Amino acid sequence: MLQLKTKKLNNHFKQEKKYDTIGKNKKAKTLSYRREWEKLKSKKVGEIFSDYKTNSNIKYAEVRALNVIKKTNILQVLLYFDEYIEIKEIWYFEKFLRERFMFSSVDIKIEYHEAVEKKDIKTEWRNIIAYMAHKYPLTKPMLLLKSDVDVVEKNITVRMHIKGADFLRAKKTDKELVKVLKNLFGIEYTIELVEELSKEDMMAIKKKLENEEKEIIHNIEEKNREFQAQNQANEVPEYHDVDYKMPEDIDGYIPQEGVMPEDVTYEEPQEYIMGKPSKAKEKHMNIKDITANDGRVTLEGRILTSEVRQTKSGKGMLIFDLYDGTGTITVKSFAKDLKEGEQMIGKIQNAKSIKTIGKAGLDTYAGDVTVIANTIIETNKEIAEPEEVEEEETPLILGGSPNITEPLVKVEDLGVDDGKVALQGEVIFTEDRTLKSGKTLFSFDLYDGTSTITCKSFLNKDIAKKVMKRIKSASGLKVAGTASMDTFSNELTVMVNTIVETEGLEKKVRQDNAEVKRVELHMHTQMSQMDAMTSAKDLIKRAMKWGMKSIAITDHGVVQAFPEAHKMLRIW
Numbered sequence: 001m002l003q004l005k006t007k008k009l010n011n012h013f014k015q016e017k018k019y020d021t022i023g024k025n026k027k028a029k030t031l032s033y034r035r036e037w038e039k040l041k042s043k044k045v046g047e048i049f050s051d052y053k054t055n056s057n058i059k060y061a062e063v064r065a066l067n068v069i070k071k072t073n074i075l076q077v078l079l080y081f082d083e084y085i086e087i088k089e090i091w092y093f094e095k096f097l098r099e100r101f102m103f104s105s106v107d108i109k110i111e112y113h114e115a116v117e118k119k120d121i122k123t124e125w126r127n128i129i130a131y132m133a134h135k136y137p138l139t140k141p142m143l144l145l146k147s148d149v150d151v152v153e154k155n156i157t158v159r160m161h162i163k164g165a166d167f168l169r170a171k172k173t174d175k176e177l178v179k180v181l182k183n184l185f186g187i188e189y190t191i192e193l194v195e196e197l198s199k200e201d202m203m204a205i206k207k208k209l210e211n212e213e214k215e216i217i218h219n220i221e222e223k224n225r226e227f228q229a230q231n232q233a234n235e236v237p238e239y240h241d242v243d244y245k246m247p248e249d250i251d252g253y254i255p256q257e258g259v260m261p262e263d264v265t266y267e268e269p270q271e272y273i274m275g276k277p278s279k280a281k282e283k284h285m286n287i288k289d290i291t292a293n294d295g296r297v298t299l300e301g302r303i304l305t306s307e308v309r310q311t312k313s314g315k316g317m318l319i320f321d322l323y324d325g326t327g328t329i330t331v332k333s334f335a336k337d338l339k340e341g342e343q344m345i346g347k348i349q350n351a352k353s354i355k356t357i358g359k360a361g362l363d364t365y366a367g368d369v370t371v372i373a374n375t376i377i378e379t380n381k382e383i384a385e386p387e388e389v390e391e392e393e394t395p396l397i398l399g400g401s402p403n404i405t406e407p408l409v410k411v412e413d414l415g416v417d418d419g420k421v422a423l424q425g426e427v428i429f430t431e432d433r434t435l436k437s438g439k440t441l442f443s444f445d446l447y448d449g450t451s452t453i454t455c456k457s458f459l460n461k462d463i464a465k466k467v468m469k470r471i472k473s474a475s476g477l478k479v480a481g482t483a484s485m486d487t488f489s490n491e492l493t494v495m496v497n498t499i500v501e502t503e504g505l506e507k508k509v510r511q512d513n514a515e516v517k518r519v520e521l522h523m524h525t526q527m528s529q530m531d532a533m534t535s536a537k538d539l540i541k542r543a544m545k546w547g548m549k550s551i552a553i554t555d556h557g558v559v560q561a562f563p564e565a566h567k568m569l570r571i572w
Helices: 006-021 024-038 087-100 121-135 139-144 165-170 173-185 199-232 338-350 464-473 536-545 562-569
Strands: 062-069 074-081 105-112 147-152 155-160 190-195 271-274 295-310 316-323 328-335 353-363 368-379 396-398 419-434 440-447 452-459 476-486 491-502 520-523 551-553
Touching (some): 074 087, 087 105, 271 338, 295 328, 295 338, 316 338, 328 338, 328 353, 419 452, 464 491, 536 551
Parallel strands (some): 452 491, 520 551
Antiparallel strands (some): 062 074, 147 155, 316 328, 396 491, 440 452
């Protein structure tokens, strides 16, 4: 088959746009463009878009209509199916068309054969809202995570377990949902948004308010204690025993009546480079487990690189890479000016190890997960060097341990609220990009036999080449990471932190076990334009493997497949 090239398809789109502007005096030319455009209609998706790689049955869908809205640069496509298509596959195809041909938006409408048994709305609700979240991100936190539905004929009641129904109505989310459902199922439903807070939700809200109140009271008390401590800082303690002297080797020890110095336990004070002591308990994490959604965290490790810059506002910005034995992460903090920043960075560089407390998040400037620290403490923790392990001795490609404990999930069942998951499959596409921070953003598409999803990982420049080389050459991979909506690509993505090499997917080879072998008398090769994708060589090999005595190649008026077929006859 002669594949339809991008340039040719783009020409079709351009012609359709030109058709919108052609006047009545150019009717003949208009009809010519229109006929050319009509050639694409009633073809299969796999025939028109041969470079769209998928294992989904969407490639067998019939294209019944194509329309380009010139003013808004929107492509409208009408597809006809004779079997049910998964909603996520529709989104993947929309994404392909939008990115491949540079449309601002792609709207796909679905028509099914009357005999097709569709999944009900309640079963597909999670996938519907995930589809909505791609187009309208505001729907994700309010509908996907905190809602369920009741469907009665053409009426849908969305029961929300969180405040926000008025907000969604103001944003016309209910109307957009009606549009999406009509496109996907061909039925115009009515949508009603209802807030239903359970007792558990009410208790959670009450508890949240109580915790906020306690935190405010705690902060006020903390400030009062600091004020009292400052007032007492210059006071000299009175001692009844005039013969007793303060031990010089224990800094800060205050004698107590009836207690001897040797009975007193002493804990070495921590050096605060930035911030001040707090009773708030922060969750300590390993760097390899950090994601952009973890919020406030505590990390401890040693400094690899560090620098200080002056911002446009005159502040000093501290930037350093922290290593804790499991991984490395960039930490940023701010001083009031450049001089103070230089003093702080000097203490950080001289510290054996440091502890940082701050908020983990995605740095949009660097395109990487970073921690914005508001507390930096000098510590004396020994940070062991990672053991050097040869590639041949371990399947581990990235991460701290090859033992993945996260639940193994199929790609087709993956959702944005699944959190930490494990996937297993084969790599079908890779891409890498060097970020401003010096790190490498490595992306790869993982296929597990059910569907495909994009996985991403941020790699330090010292390991990037090694990791990418092993991933590209691996037969299969098992990965662990966090499933979330990628705000850059606006699609479901897994940010991986552990990658292990596997033997790949177990492939089932079809067999022909019939006692009497058939003879196929109507077969096309890739030499038949817009009608097949298989070479004559592959067809003959499969016929030989299945024990067929003969086949017939019936290309459309061409003989280009004959030399290849004749060559194969020598071994048949």
